Amino acid sequence: MALAQPTPDQIAALRARYPRAFGATPRTRAIRAVAGAAALGWLVFLFWWFDITPQRLWNGLSGLGVIVTLMIPPSPGEQWVEILKGIAESIAMAFLGTLFAAIIAVPLGFMGANNVVTNTLAHFSLRRIFDGFRGVDQLIWALAYVRAVGLGPLAGVLAIATADIAVLAKLYAEAIENAEKRQAEGIDAVGGNRLLRTRFGLLPQVLPVMVAQALYFLESNTRSAAILGVVGAGGIGLQIAERIKVRYWDEVAFIIILMIAAVALIDTLSSRIRRRLIGDREGIAKR
Amino acid sequence: MLELQGLTRRFGAVTAVNDVRLSIPDGQMVGVIGRSGAGKSTLLRMINRLTEPSEGRIIHDGQDITALRGAALRRWRTDCAMIFQQFNLVQRLDVLTNVLVGRLNHRPGFMGTLTSLLCLFTAEERALAIQALDRFDLADTALQRADTLSGGQQQRVAICRALMQEPKFILADEPIASLDPRNARTVMEALRQVNREDGITVLTNLHHLDTARHYCDRIVAMQAGRVMFDGPPAALTGEKVREIYGVSEDEFDEQAEEAVKPKVQRAPKAGLAIA
Numbered sequence: 411m412a413l414a415q416p417t418p419d420q421i422a423a424l425r426a427r428y429p430r431a432f433g434a435t436p437r438t439r440a441i442r443a444v445a446g447a448a449a450l451g452w453l454v455f456l457f458w459w460f461d462i463t464p465q466r467l468w469n470g471l472s473g474l475g476v477i478v479t480l481m482i483p484p485s486p487g488e489q490w491v492e493i494l495k496g497i498a499e500s501i502a503m504a505f506l507g508t509l510f511a512a513i514i515a516v517p518l519g520f521m522g523a524n525n526v527v528t529n530t531l532a533h534f535s536l537r538r539i540f541d542g543f544r545g546v547d548q549l550i551w552a553l554a555y556v557r558a559v560g561l562g563p564l565a566g567v568l569a570i571a572t573a574d575i576a577v578l579a580k581l582y583a584e585a586i587e588n589a590e591k592r593q594a595e596g597i598d599a600v601g602g603n604r605l606l607r608t609r610f611g612l613l614p615q616v617l618p619v620m621v622a623q624a625l626y627f628l629e630s631n632t633r634s635a636a637i638l639g640v641v642g643a644g645g646i647g648l649q650i651a652e653r654i655k656v657r658y659w660d661e662v663a664f665i666i667i668l669m670i671a672a673v674a675l676i677d678t679l680s681s682r683i684r685r686r687l688i689g690d691r692e693g694i695a696k697r
Numbered sequence: 698m699l700e701l702q703g704l705t706r707r708f709g710a711v712t713a714v715n716d717v718r719l720s721i722p723d724g725q726m727v728g729v730i731g732r733s734g735a736g737k738s739t740l741l742r743m744i745n746r747l748t749e750p751s752e753g754r755i756i757h758d759g760q761d762i763t764a765l766r767g768a769a770l771r772r773w774r775t776d777c778a779m780i781f782q783q784f785n786l787v788q789r790l791d792v793l794t795n796v797l798v799g800r801l802n803h804r805p806g807f808m809g810t811l812t813s814l815l816c817l818f819t820a821e822e823r824a825l826a827i828q829a830l831d832r833f834d835l836a837d838t839a840l841q842r843a844d845t846l847s848g849g850q851q852q853r854v855a856i857c858r859a860l861m862q863e864p865k866f867i868l869a870d871e872p873i874a875s876l877d878p879r880n881a882r883t884v885m886e887a888l889r890q891v892n893r894e895d896g897i898t899v900l901t902n903l904h905h906l907d908t909a910r911h912y913c914d915r916i917v918a919m920q921a922g923r924v925m926f927d928g929p930p931a932a933l934t935g936e937k938v939r940e941i942y943g944v945s946e947d948e949f950d951e952q953a954e955e956a957v958k959p960k961v962q963r964a965p966k967a968g969l970a971i972a
Contacts, residue, residue: 412863416824424824431793431839432823 481663493649493661497668500645501676503563503638504631507570512624514575519582519620525594526586526608537583543576548634552643563644570631570638581623582616589615618688625680632673698722699744699866699898704753706739713739715922716753723865726892726899728909731919732942732953737902740919741868744900745777746770775802777866778859780888780901782874784851788844792835792854795843796826799861829857833887849880856887860895867891869901873908885912904953906938906946 425432520526522536552569559565594611639647646665653662699721706714714736721727729737742748744755755762765773786795797818804813830836833853838846852872859867869888873881889912892899903909909916910930918926918941925941926933938946
């Protein structure tokens with residue numbers, strides 16, 4: 411069924427009645443143009459500031475190409491036992507760090523959720539403390555802990571845990587705030603106290619989300635645990651850094667391949683656990 | 698003329714639609730009734746090939762619809778617009794854009810796709826969309842997000858989107874099952890209006906016999922995938938209903954009502970994105 415094409419007069423009349431339906435007003439367009447120009451100017455300034463030129467990018471690329479050719483074929487070198495030990499140490503650090511963070515973040519998450527702790531001041535200040543801790547990167551914590559507890563994996567575990575507690579607590583708190591009120595109300599109506607209301611009305615709703623997030627963090631931390639070794643906080647990082655210094659790129663390539671395999675393995679396992687715990691029930695899995 | 702010839706669809710061991718033969722002349726308003734699981738939705742979805750038939754053919758004006766592929770199939774889908782129970786509007790887009798989406802397959806070529814991607818619709822298309830909205834008293838909502846509208850309004854926006862396709866057919870799959878009685882009436886009236894005024898053939902699944910009787914020229918009653926009755930509303934008497942479904946008309950309506958009610962919605966869970 412063909413629609414009657416509107417005449418120019420009709421279009422003009424509609425445009426007069428619903429100007430914004432036909433595109434942005436001149437004012438919005440002017441604001442957009444100014445904002446666009448400002449963004450472009452900022453971009454150009456940054457390129458100038460950091461001296462980013464096609465020449466330098468090209469040279470960098472060819473430098474990278476040389477490194478890649480040096481990586482082939484990857485070789486375990488003579489100290490492959492050390493390498494395997496380093497990888498195992500990295501994975502163990504990630505596991506311990508994430509575990510501590512995930513456990514400590516649960517009560518913090520409940521305290522930071524405004525439907526559990528209804529006092530606005532307490533809620534607000536706790537959330538700002540989380541924000542503060544999140545502002546400090548894992549690597550900074552690692553540097554600090556290496557001074558505090560000495561070189562080695564303990565510093566790495568503590569760095570991972572400290573950095574993740576605040577992030578997980580914030581994510582947990584948000585999951586708890588998005589939980590359905592009616593289920594908690596059901597516990598209230600039974601006469602349960604605040605703690606029991608949280609235990610039975612909220613925890614069952616958010617526990618799968620919490621576990622899923624912790625598993626994502628485990629996978630991501632396995633990768634970042636490799637970096638922590640560079641500053642002496644244990645794991646494979648130190649071995650990579652040493653080999654890069656003496657340009658044993660084939661051994662570096664070997665370590666990288668092992669790391670990719672380890673991360674892929676953890677990812678597969680954790681997604682299997684996630685599916686097992688959460689199931690394909692509505693909600694979480696699809697989001 | 699749309700002809701369904703021995704249309705059958707199996708899902709594993711279950712035969713959802715079993716050897717359905719119908720011919721629907723242009724301009725008719727057909728109500729398909731039946732219990733949940735009778736195969737109404739599958740039948741409708743086979744017509745625009747959102748579900749593929751296992752057997753049988755669909756013929757429209759001599760053209761074999763079941764054989765269409767690629768662009769020709771998309772052209773056919775444009776020709777038979779679909780209205781869904783849950784409206785299927787893009788919630789985060791404004792109403793106007795949701796209606797303009799109906800034009801997408803009318804914008805041919807590379808430039809058509811490019812301008813569509815950038816949401817650059819012409820003034821004519823925008824005027825057309827507003828006129829369509831105005832027809833159902835929705836023009837003032839054109840710039841609101843679709844999710845700010847009530848269910849009845851959203852379903853009428855969906856009808857506007859359908860009209861923008863310039864379709865020959867409208868396939869409406871339980872268009873009023875999620876609406877309250879008042880909104881249901883406005884939506885059914887809108888469907889009848891486009892049937893009468895624009896001459897668009899309407900095929901609609903309904904779960905309420907009275908609604909079907911009141912709005913449709915012809916009623917098709919299905920049971921376990923088969924067509925058990927096909928005729929004018931007046932011929933579908935209470936006795937006939939009892940004969941087909943073994944229950945009185947009131948009981949039938951009650952059961953159907955129960956079946957289409959949306960399941961209790963669970964609260965949205967927080968996303969899993971890593972901060």
